[in-house]
Amino acid sequence: METGEQMIEVEALWELIDEMVVPSEACDVPVTDALGTITAADVVGPVDMPPFDHSAMDGYALADSGLEPCTIVHEVAAGNVDAGVIHRGQAVRIFTGVPLPQGTHCVVRQEDCLVDGNVVRLGEDAEVSNGTHLRRRGELLKKGAVVLPSGTDITAGAIALLTSCGITKVPALSQPVACHISTGSELVEAGGVLGAGQIYDSNGPMMQALLDARCTRLVRQRVPDVASELHSAVAGFTGDLLLISGGSGPGDHDHTGRALRDAGYTIHASRINSRPGRPLIFATRGHQVAFGLPGNPLSHWVCFHAFVTRALARFEGRDIPALVNAHLTEQLPSGGDGRRTWTPARRQYRDGMLYVVPLGWQHSGDLTPLASADALLMNRQDPATHLFPTFIL
Ligand code: AMP
Ligand code: MG
Numbered sequence: 001m002e003t004g005e006q007m008i009e010v011e012a013l014w015e016l017i018d019e020m021v022v023p024s025e026a027c028d029v030p031v032t033d034a035l036g037t038i039t040a041a042d043v044v045g046p047v048d049m050p051p052f053d054h055s056a057m058d059g060y061a062l063a064d065s066g067l068e069p070c071t072i073v074h075e076v077a078a079g080n081v082d083a084g085v086i087h088r089g090q091a092v093r094i095f096t097g098v099p100l101p102q103g104t105h106c107v108v109r110q111e112d113c114l115v116d117g118n119v120v121r122l123g124e125d126a127e128v129s130n131g132t133h134l135r136r137r138g139e140l141l142k143k144g145a146v147v148l149p150s151g152t153d154i155t156a157g158a159i160a161l162l163t164s165c166g167i168t169k170v171p172a173l174s175q176p177v178a179c180h181i182s183t184g185s186e187l188v189e190a191g192g193v194l195g196a197g198q199i200y201d202s203n204g205p206m207m208q209a210l211l212d213a214r215c216t217r218l219v220r221q222r223v224p225d226v227a228s229e230l231h232s233a234v235a236g237f238t239g240d241l242l243l244i245s246g247g248s249g250p251g252d253h254d255h256t257g258r259a260l261r262d263a264g265y266t267i268h269a270s271r272i273n274s275r276p277g278r279p280l281i282f283a284t285r286g287h288q289v290a291f292g293l294p295g296n297p298l299s300h301w302v303c304f305h306a307f308v309t310r311a312l313a314r315f316e317g318r319d320i321p322a323l324v325n326a327h328l329t330e331q332l333p334s335g336g337d338g339r340r341t342w343t344p345a346r347r348q349y350r351d352g353m354l355y356v357v358p359l360g361w362q363h364s365g366d367l368t369p370l371a372s373a374d375a376l377l378m379n380r381q382d383p384a385t386h387l388f389p390t391f392i393l
Pocket of ligand 1: 246
């Protein structure tokens with residue numbers, strides 16, 4: 001059933017998104033391409049980490065000789081295969097990360113040693129108890145242990161950990177294949193020359209940057225306000241997430257709703273009690289999800305953060321974006337027409353508490369505040385705490 005015509009609340013759209021967007025399939029992703037994905041199963045380590053006993057310091061490996069002077073018998077450097085053997089009264093010159101000679105009791109830091117020819121004398125502060133400055137094979141992770149549990153966000157640090165264990169592929173939820181279509185006969189691609197009545201397409205590059213920052217790949221297209229052209233672009237879309245910029249209202253040249261319907265999409269919402277962002281279409285065709293986003297750049301940006309990120313989180317198996325409570329540095333302009341109003345904002349931390357500076361905007365085409373916004377606040381003050389729900393971007 002289509003619920004498209006009546007105005008719905010922001011929360012109702014969130015519920016529709018949660019219900020309609022189905023997480024992507026799991027697949028094996030090369031670790032080098034996995035940044036920003038979520039593990040779809042526990043990842044188990046195939047080796048001990050670290051893989052061999054080694055020194056934690058540059059210094060001298062000693063057998064159990066107390067504080068007696070020792071004779072330097074050889075040196076082990078990074079990459080040496082055979083670290084040799086060490087006996088009482090002997091020392092082996094050694095460096096951080098280097099395998100330990102057999103029989104090593106401890107490593108003494110070079111700054112605690114006095115070297116005279118091939119004899120090492122230990123300073124009074126030298127630590128010589130068993131195991132000092134040694135790192136043992138498997139002390140971080142044993143072979144077969146879970147390196148990353150299912151549901152972990154693959155960050156740069158996670159990539160380093162996986163790689164250090166020799167893991168090259170990881171089961172992850174595949175990221176949605178997204179396409180952004182900028183509609184509008186007035187639009188010119190950046191770098192082109194503007195004719196009379198033309199403007200640059202800023203929504204396309206903005207969406208590209210927003211999705212790049214989330215490691216989600218995007219294909220961009222631009223079509224004029226010609227119903228047949230938009231229809232073929234929409235009908236031919238084979239990816240997961242279709243974002244159409246502009247033409248989402250009821251105007252004579254607004255073709256987005258019709259193009260989606262004609263291409264077999266079901267429209268679940270087309271008017272949201274949101275300011276900016278009223279003419280926003282949410283539609284699905286099987287597992288495919290489409291948003292018709294208002295072309296006005298501020299609306300486009302707000303709708304991305306308030307709604308599209310939620311759909312992305314569902315596709316990617318992440319937690320839905322959370323609103324956090326923030327103090328305001330200054331009063332919001334009062335008024336409005338009863339719609340849920342969003343304000344771009346800038347974060348500040350004072351005494352460990354989150355404050356946001358509201359960045360005023362003139363109208364839904366006003367993109368001047370966006371360059372310095374890193375938060376999006378909702379004008380719904382909690383009467384008890386006086387705090388405002390805010391998305392951290
Ligand atoms: P629309 O949603 O198509 O009615 O467009 C509303 C306003 O946003 C108009 O002033 C458009 O020129 C402008 N607009 C639409 N698409 C873009 C875009 N891709 N980049 C910048 N402005 C746009
Ligand atoms: Mg338009």
